[in-house]
Amino acid sequence: MIAGRYLRARRKEAFISVIAGLTMVGVAIGVATLIVVMSVMNGFRGELLDKILGLNGHFTGYPIESQFTDYKETVAALEQVNGVGFAVYFVEGQVLASGRGNSSGVTVRGMDEENLKKLSLLYNSAEQGGFDQWDDSRGVAIGYRLAQSLGVGIGDQVQIINPDGAMTPFGSTPQIRSYPVNAIYNLGMVEFDSYFMFMPLEAAQDYFRMVDEVLKPGMGPLDPLASDEEIDAAYERVPRASAIEIFIDDPDAVGIMRQRLQAVPDLRPLVLTSWQQRNETFFSALQVERVVMFTILSMIILVAAFNIISSLIMLVKDKAADIAVLRTMGATRGAIMRIFSITGTSIGFIGTAVGLVLGVVVAANAETIRASISDLLGVTLFPPEVFFLSSLPSRTDPVEVTVVVCMALGLSFLATLYPAWRAAQYDPVEALRYE
Known part of the structure; x- marks a missing residue:
């Protein structure tokens, strides 16, 4: 209940609430971006593999003698x-x-x-x-x-x-x-x-x-x-x-x-050449690109996690008197930590949920969105001469989506630990001395 009250905006706390809202948007954008990019890269690899192996065999056999x-x-x-x-x-x-x-x-x-x-x-x-x-x-x-x-x-x-x-x-x-x-x-x-x-x-x-x-x-x-x-x-x-x-x-x-x-x-006797040998360089490059893109885009969520830290530290400073009153009423340090941990984790949870829905919806309609933007701007996005495919494929992997969601929630929870610990260390006497 207390954590929920701290999440709701009041007139004098509007600035802190705005920062919390922007942090929530940052988490949502990071999660959605990761889901969309990974889905498109999965679709790109899958479509190429299906097309290549749909016409060329998994093995090509050439006569020797x-x-x-x-x-x-x-x-x-x-x-x-x-x-x-x-x-x-x-x-x-x-x-x-x-x-x-x-x-x-x-x-x-x-x-x-x-x-x-x-x-x-x-x-x-x-x-x-x-x-x-x-x-x-x-x-x-x-x-x-x-x-x-x-x-x-x-x-x-x-x-x-x-x-x-x-x-x-x-x-x-x-x-x-x-x-x-x-x-x-x-x-x-x-x-x-x-x-x-x-x-x-x-x-x-x-x-x-x-x-x-x-x-x-x-x-x-x-x-x-x-x-x-x-x-x-x-x-x-x-x-x-x-x-x-x-x-x-x-x-x-x-x-x-x-x-x-x-x-x-x-x-x-036949010389057997597998599809992996024929396309080794190409698919290895795709795999490296997947890892690099995942690492780079994860930084968006990491930046949002730091924003959670800053917004919670400001909230703790603003709620110093409230913390002192709670302590004098018998609240333990663990209870204070739980209050601010729930507050910060809620920001990450809501942002992750919004990003999950947004990312899945955008990934499912990637080609429609690409075509609409291309028609609106009058330019060809992802030209087939460069990307080999005539449309933008997208395949959402539930395992990868789960990893992204767990990573976002984990970073959001870790970001709350230091501000919550600082709040639990407040001395009620010092906090109330000038009240």
């Missing part, structure tokens, strides 16, 4: 391993893509419809066109940013140029072909929407010359005078793949899954 012609058997064997969700094979190459007067370097990845359906993130991201009858389409799928860059739409022709073309007596000639745009997808990640092009597997194998003509088993030397029909009948086309992507159930179980994959019997 002979040509990769048994890719279907290899995928079937890997999918039987405990902990493996699925695996896909593909053909990949670098080309120059040209549209209506514009050109861009892109990565072409050839996949059949069966494997595309496994990549649900890609298969369901088509904004225009689609992947129906993909294997027979003889067309390509490109990201919407690449489509804007090349100035093409559904049905338009895209010309791709591969410098490693056919060999002639005059050297290697570039291989130039045109393909219609059958699908335009939007993954929401600048890298994939700007630099990746997909085409049917057989078309990609043909374009990148990933098909070998080999003699059928049991065929002897051909007659030099054999006809073209006999030669065609004696040879068979053996397609190759560039690599395979392996998707596992637990992205963090890279170490144990590597051992399981390498222990598969009768599996061709």
